[in-house]
Amino acid sequence: MxxxxxxxxxxxxxxxxxxxxxxxxxxxxxxxxxxxxxxxxxxxxxxxxxxxxxxxxxxxxxxxxxxxxxxxxxxxxxxxxxxxxxxxxxxxxxxxxxxxxxxxxxxxxxxxxxxxQRSRSTPPSQRSGLGLVPVSKPxxxxxxxxxxxxxxxxxxxxxxxxxxxxxxxxxxxxxxxxxxxxxxxxxxxxxxxxxxxxxxxxxxxxxxxxxxxxxxxxxxxxxxxxxxxxxxxxxxxxxxxxxxxxxxxxxxxxxxxxxxxxxxxxxxxxxxxxxxxxxxxxxxxxxxxxxxxxxxxxxxxxxxxxxxxxxxxxxxxxxxxxxxxxxxxxxxxxxxxDRPKRGARPSEHLMAVAVLVDSGQSWGSGVLLKSKLVLTCRHVVRHSSKVSVKVHNANMTSGNHYAIQRFHPVRGNVVFSTHESSPYDIAIVQLEEDISGIPEPVLASSYYAGEDVCIVGFGALGERCGPSVTSGVLSSVISVGDGPVMLQTSCAVHGGSSGGPLFAAHSGELLGIVASNTKDNNTGATYPHLNFSVPVTILRAALDRYVEFGDLRSFGELNKAGLAVRDVWRLQRSPENVFQSKL
Structure with missing residues (x-):
């Protein structure tokens, strides 16, 4: 065989x-x-x-x-x-x-x-113990x-x-x-x-x-x-x-x-x-x-x-x-x-919409929703009114010995960011020029715990390399009332991944954007495989209204989230009569 x-x-x-x-x-x-x-x-x-x-x-x-x-x-x-x-x-x-x-x-x-094959052909009476396959290899x-x-x-x-x-x-x-x-x-x-x-x-x-x-x-x-x-x-x-x-x-x-x-x-x-x-x-x-x-x-x-x-x-x-x-x-x-030459793979399209967002104080990731529209996190833009959005072009290289990944910088205006008190860590950036040739991501309308997912972003390596992709599953969909308010995955997420897109691996749909991984406040240890994303379904109506009418008022609803949502994103219940969260 x-x-x-x-x-x-x-x-x-x-x-x-x-x-x-x-x-x-x-x-x-x-x-x-x-x-x-x-x-x-x-x-x-x-x-x-x-x-x-x-x-x-x-x-x-x-x-x-x-x-x-x-x-x-x-x-x-x-x-x-x-x-x-x-x-x-x-x-x-x-x-x-x-x-x-x-x-x-x-x-x-x-x-x-x-x-x-030989083990399966051995009569049960000749097998050791209770007929169970031993854990260790003989x-x-x-x-x-x-x-x-x-x-x-x-x-x-x-x-x-x-x-x-x-x-x-x-x-x-x-x-x-x-x-x-x-x-x-x-x-x-x-x-x-x-x-x-x-x-x-x-x-x-x-x-x-x-x-x-x-x-x-x-x-x-x-x-x-x-x-x-x-x-x-x-x-x-x-x-x-x-x-x-x-x-x-x-x-x-x-x-x-x-x-x-x-x-x-x-x-x-x-x-x-x-x-x-x-x-x-x-x-x-x-x-x-x-x-x-x-x-x-x-x-x-x-x-x-x-x-x-x-x-x-x-x-x-x-x-x-x-x-x-x-x-x-x-x-x-x-x-x-050589690897057989083929057309573009789905993962290449997914990585194309991931951008690096640089506020001048720090950098993070973002997702290009339209030719001039970027979705990222509030803590990535750091109260800045203008940011530099860097679009990766993997086909541009230079140097005789080391291929340097090239980025095309575009100025962007931060047109909206949630309040510091809001549990939703969201910012909207309007670019000053069109980014053409990149397919628009399809926004998801539903979630399935256990489905294969991937996260794309510039965590750890930043602009020294192109975007990284990590794989895992949608570990949990946390809902309040009838709607999901948080997505948890087992993908590896690092510093710099915030604002990056979370995709369904098979359909390629955009599920949400990464907000954070987990840190134990007692020990200082970080857990890259336990992380949280804002579901895109929370943003969809506001995004559609902004794209069609240029109206940002619907995003203001993100600042009015109720106590139950705030508890979820604090990673603990209301502080009355409970232990303080270690996360």
Missing amino acids: MMSPLQIAECSGCVVTTSQTQTSHAGADPSRVPSDLCRGRSEQHVPRSEGDGWWSCSGVILDRSAGIVICQADVFFPFLKEPLSPSDLTVLSPDDFPPDLWIRVECPLEAKIDAE QSQRIQTDADLLMLVPCPGFQMAVSTLFRKEDGWVFSNEEEKEDGEFQKELAHLHWFAVLKLQSPLPKAKSRLDIMKSSGLLKGSTVFACGSPFGSFYTDIFLNTVSKGVLSNTAGDGNVVLLTDARCLPGSEGGGVYLLENGTLYLIGIIVAPLCWKANEWVGLTLACSISQIINDIIKADIAGKRELAALEMGQRIV
Whole structure:
């Protein structure tokens, strides 16, 4: 029986574990040690040096028959003989590491479909226990084999794009909480653009020998993607080996889209895992996970950072190193395919109506309803009477090495904004010139909890990149009386997303505009996947009257919302005899 596309991803995923010596850990099994030991730290084992300990991450088997594996290189840097300067882009060879560097790769022995098929054919009397399928995968389904390091290769294009997008002064951090406390993330920032190429010492059952690879330059934001990695690395791979998550390609940046951002949720240890795109029934590897977690100014962004696999392979092909001979027969460059050219996808139309609104004091997002009409939030315009509305044009680029996303600025007049006391955070901006060629969004008239939705806006990255798209479901529709007054979604929302459009994924209808995500006032933690939008049905009659007659008076009704509506948007009931909300 043929494997399904996602089973191909699971069969190609692996865990890479590194250690200074195998003998120094005789009898130890990194799949059974505490998770912090997988980062070379444990209360039970105090390292004598930085390289003395287990380090692990996820990886991708590019070719099972040839035994070629690629992973993020951070787990190799503790063992480097000489420190590496941040500007050093020289390819590293095995000679740059101690001779007793030990590398182990753990991966599925066979396709899950084969094991599952045999399990179903086993008579019930021969099944263990109560006939229930065990939670953990039997040991026989996994294989452990040693591997040799062929090279560590940098991706300069990725480094250049990341340094442009994620500036230190903005407070970007790519790490987990423990690493932030230990200062380990400082080293990881210098190693994000490095990747390791390995060769297995023992052959693997073929299953599907080679992964199909797609060039990143043709990727479209909003496309459904899958991430496959092993949370916590080598810790308890019986359960965590090759966990799959689903999301969309939230954003791309850099020359050839070398930087990929997805809202597919990953955990520490997934570094080195694969990001895949399903196209016409074929699963394509498009990226390698670099950082599963990121913060901006202590706000959890909720996106996973990845590097284009086609760009990494191009850098491997350019490398001048002895280990390259092991790869020559694979003809890796010839295996990269272009994405089929098609007409505009629905997600492209949705992203076209998202605009950046800059009040001069702060910036946020907005949605272009008509050629001269923008809907955004009151707190985005910040009491300004005039704002700059920047319309993104993805087709305009400049520069020899880094494609700069261009914006067309248009002056706008704030013709209405709700009072500070109003629960509805709304502002209307009239542009001073027409924006042509952008389809008008269709306003929704009904809502269905659980339906697939997406949010488009300029959260986190602002105008350094085009609009980002995040996916989720309409978690809840909160009504007062007969009408909805708040929409809650599971999409990731960040600072700068306010005012951005919320769309129904299948119909493309505009459901509302983002007003806020959630912050715990007790701890200061933000929750990007718990957020709130103003339903467009509340605004529809006033918008129609303004478009037809230029009459703004109907918007004034938003300032007269009753107590029940105010309680909803305060995220608590009236204060009498209740606990004060923590949100």
